[in-house]
Every structure is written in structure tokens, then in C-alpha cells.
Amino acid sequence: MAASKPVHVLQLYPRDMNIYGDFGNALVLQRRLQWRGYEPILHSYDPEDEFPEQVDVVIGGGGQDSGQDKIQQDLLRIGDKLHRLAEGGTPMLMICGLYQLFGHSFRTREGREIKGVGILDLHTEGTDTRLIGNVVAESAEFGEILGYENHSGQTYLGPGVQPLARVTKGEGNNAKDSYEGARFKNIVGSYLHGSLLPKNPAIADFLIAKAVENRYQEQIQPQIEPAGTGQPVEELTRAARATATRR
Numbered sequence: 080m081a082a083s084k085p086v087h088v089l090q091l092y093p094r095d096m097n098i099y100g101d102f103g104n105a106l107v108l109q110r111r112l113q114w115r116g117y118e119p120i121l122h123s124y125d126p127e128d129e130f131p132e133q134v135d136v137v138i139g140g141g142g143q144d145s146g147q148d149k150i151q152q153d154l155l156r157i158g159d160k161l162h163r164l165a166e167g168g169t170p171m172l173m174i175c176g177l178y179q180l181f182g183h184s185f186r187t188r189e190g191r192e193i194k195g196v197g198i199l200d201l202h203t204e205g206t207d208t209r210l211i212g213n214v215v216a217e218s219a220e221f222g223e224i225l226g227y228e229n230h231s232g233q234t235y236l237g238p239g240v241q242p243l244a245r246v247t248k249g250e251g252n253n254a255k256d257s258y259e260g261a262r263f264k265n266i267v268g269s270y271l272h273g274s275l276l277p278k279n280p281a282i283a284d285f286l287i288a289k290a291v292e293n294r295y296q297e298q299i300q301p302q303i304e305p306a307g308t309g310q311p312v313e314e315l316t317r318a319a320r321a322t323a324t325r326r
């Protein structure tokens with residue numbers, strides 16, 4: 080039997096930052112790594128936990144403002160480690176609440192300043208309006224991106240990041256500029272739950288491709304056919320994408 084090739088996936092703060100099915104992102108990475116013959120090892124990290132030694136992909140989800148309060152100090156505590164990983168090209172996916180906290184700051188509706196870890200050049204302002212609903216966005220890198228947003232914080236990008244996509248339905252980062260998410264190095268930030276990766280396998284495969292390139296200097300095949308299904312995975316994901324209504 081071929082030697083196993085572990086790929087370590089770290090989920091940040093699942094206790095407080097994990098809503099609207101964000102855990103689905105971990106499951107998709109796990110399954111798609113297995114389909115390609117890698118051995119996914121899922122680590123969850125909550126405040127005060129020991130930070131794993133080996134990390135190949137980092138993911139983080141959304142949460143209430145109160146959840147963001149709970150993890151903020153700890154996020155700053157592990158900030159150096161996350162900066163080092165980001166600089167070294169570790170792929171990361173940050174959704175909504177953690178996307179906001181990967182930026183410089185989040186000023187809540189009540190005017191409280193939650194300091195971010197500053198990996199992404201962006202900042203967020205709490206508002207009285209919630210941006211809620213299904214989102215369709217166009218990305219040159221990943222094609223059409225589908226998801227669901229629900230946030231009162233509105234995010235503005237600085238010159239150090241690129242937008243992930245441009246919304247054609249819904250709002251994305253804020254109610255003004257029609258950008259959704261951010262791209263920097265191998266990091267994808269996004270407001271989209273749903274969860275994001277089951278509906279958008281191109282993003283999942285981007286994260287996986289970067290992880291195995293960094294760790295094993297291997298390229299992944301773009302097309303995969305999960306054993307026993309007789310169908311390319313794109314067909315299997317069509318059903319998941321169809322559940323994201325375009326209304």
C-alpha cells in the first residue's frame with residue numbers, strides 16, 4: 080500500500096465561529112483530499128488550545144459579534160503564527176466573522192472596536208442594516224460563486240488585497256461597491272456561508288492544490304472521479320449548486 084500522505088486542516092474556533100453550516104467547508108476539504116488519495120487530518124482550535132505543529136490549510140467560519148468578542152484576544156495571541164503561515168503561502172479560507180477579524184479592525188454597531196489580526200488589508204464597520212440573502216458573484220479566478228450572506232458588518236478593502244468577486248445578486252462586502260470577499264496570497268476571504276465549498280468546488284480545489292504543492296510539491300488533477308460513483312465530481316456538485324436559488 081502506498082505510504083499515507085497526511086494533509087493537516089486546521090479549523091479556527093469552531094466553538095464560537097461556525098454558523099450556517101460553515102463546518103461543511105471542513106467536510107468538503109476532507110472528502111476531496113481523500114478522493115485524491117491524501118489523508119486529511121482535521122484539527123480544531125479553540126481559545127487556549129495548543130496550536131498544532133503541522134498546518135497545511137486553515138479555515139475559519141462566521142459567528143455572532145459576541146462570538147467574535149470571545150475569540151478576539153486569543154486570535155491576537157496566535158497572530159504571529161497565522162502571519163507566518165500566511166506569508167509562507169499556506170492556503171486559508173476565512174468566512175464572514177473570521178474574514179472580518181483577519182482584517183485590521185471591526186467597529187461594532189455599538190461603536191466597540193474589535194481589533195483584527197491584520198493579515199488582510201481591510202476593515203469592517205458595523206451598521207444597522209443586515210445584508211441577508213443568496214449571493215451570486217463572478218470571479219475571474221473561480222468562475223461563478225454562489226452562497227448565502229447574513230451580516231451587519233460592512234467591509235471595505237484596502238489596496239493590499241484584491242476583491243474575490245463582483246456580485247451580480249446580493250451585496251457581498253458592503254452595500255456600496257459590489258465587491259465580494261478578498262484575495263491575498265493563498266488566502267480567500269468571503270462573506271458566503273451555505274456552506275461555501277460544497278457549492279464552489281473550484282475554491283476547495285484551489286485550497287487543496289496549494290496545500291499539496293507546498294507540502295509534497297505535487298500537482299492535483301483538475302478532474303476527479305470519486306471511486307465507485309462513475310461520475311465526474313462536477314456532476315455530483317451540480318445538485319449542491321442547484322440548491323442555491325438564483326431568485
Ligand code: GLN
Binds near residue numbers: 141142174175
Ligand atoms: N457578527 C458579524 C456581522 O454580523 C458576522 C456575522 C457572520 O459571521 N455571519 O457582521
